[in-house]
Amino acid sequence: MFVACHLTILTVSMVTPKLPANLTDLPEYQLRVSPKAKHMRLSVSLDKGLEVVVPENFDHRRILEFLVQKRSWIEKALQQVDQKREYLAAQSPDRLPETIYLGAIAETWQVEYLSANSKFITAKEQKGQKILVTGNVENIEAGKALLRQWLNRKAQKELIPWLRKVSVAARLPYRQTSVRGQKTLWASCSSSKNISLNFKLLFLEPDAVNYVFIHELCHTIHMNHSAKFWALVSKYEPNYLKLDRSLNQAWQIIPAWV
Ligand SMILES: [Zn+2]
Structure with a gap:
């Protein structure tokens, strides 16, 4: 508005x-x-x-x-x-990263760039947590978009099964889940119990990610931030206040190129 x-x-x-x-x-x-x-x-x-x-x-x-x-x-x-x-x-937002540290899953990826005479640019995972980016690597914006796509796939592979586990353990079922690169949200839950996750969660500490999952799963019961909602959250995550506050600072961990 x-x-x-x-x-x-x-x-x-x-x-x-x-x-x-x-x-x-x-x-x-x-x-x-x-x-x-x-x-x-x-x-x-x-x-x-x-x-x-x-x-x-x-x-x-x-x-x-x-x-x-x-x-x-x-x-x-x-x-x-x-x-x-x-x-x-x-963070040099005008440069492509040489390493990507994903705190949520404690993985460090090395990124190598190979300039080739092509209009296009591609990324391939290689052994030993390496990403090889080949093609028009002078196009920084295209490179960033490609690495964001890689992050999105990584999040689908890592975060979705993790959310499922938390959901089963907490007995808070949801319907569907998707991964996006929202600008202002870590995650969201719709009234039809669909949960959308931000791939930037990969950069947070595992505790913080777990808290985000609990938070969204509790929205499947209470679609608001009422006292009842927070009481439910605290049942699953007693440390929720500190973790919730830590999310406000967490932008600092997200690399500028993302
Ligand atoms: Zn909420």
């Missing part, structure tokens, strides 16, 4: 000569006036950096005070964003 945007963004530089010494080294921030905001708040993100959100008709002089108060939180958050940025850069 698209919601019309009421938000205005203006960039303000923090550094003005009149400020006392302890204020001059505060980071730059973007100011966003939001009619929906009730209080002043801060956010730090990879794309926007430090953002200060204030309600309409807000006394802007209070912003400085707030920034000084929250200085240590801001520094920590900005450091984390820097780490993310470095991590993503190290």
Whole structure:
């Protein structure tokens, strides 16, 4: 659903000569006036950096005070964003991977590329957990798409039988299952009890994958996130809260090329 945007963004530089010494080294921030905001708040993100959100008709002089108060939180958050940025850069999204580590099944695959005079590009599994990619390997996007297809097949082979086992052990049957490469979901369960799995689950820790399976299988009983649903989940996975939270961080494990 698209919601019309009421938000205005203006960039303000923090550094003005009149400020006392302890204020001059505060980071730059973007100011966003939001009619929906009730209080002043801060956010730090990879794309926007430090953002200060204030309600309409807000006394802007209070912003400085707030920034000084929250200085240590801001520094920590900005450091984390820097780490993310470095991590993503190290992943080189513009290059094809030489190794693929699938944490869920503890397998490391080496990828070799063989340039051939062809329009096409193919991938073949070889002995010793090797993938040989042959053809137009200069076409990075085609190479990435090919490796994603390989991941999809791998997930069908590894994740579907695993889900079946968990389902049988928990006595929570489902109808059908499919594997996709969803952008925002690890998995989903429809009202007709069809479960769809994301092949990116292959990169997670086994505990996290197991939790995702339990979570979706419990949706075959409760199609919501009610207290009853969570009570059922906790019956099968007492550590569900920690695992659920770990999924929010798990994007970090997914290589950029995926
Ligand atoms: Zn759910």
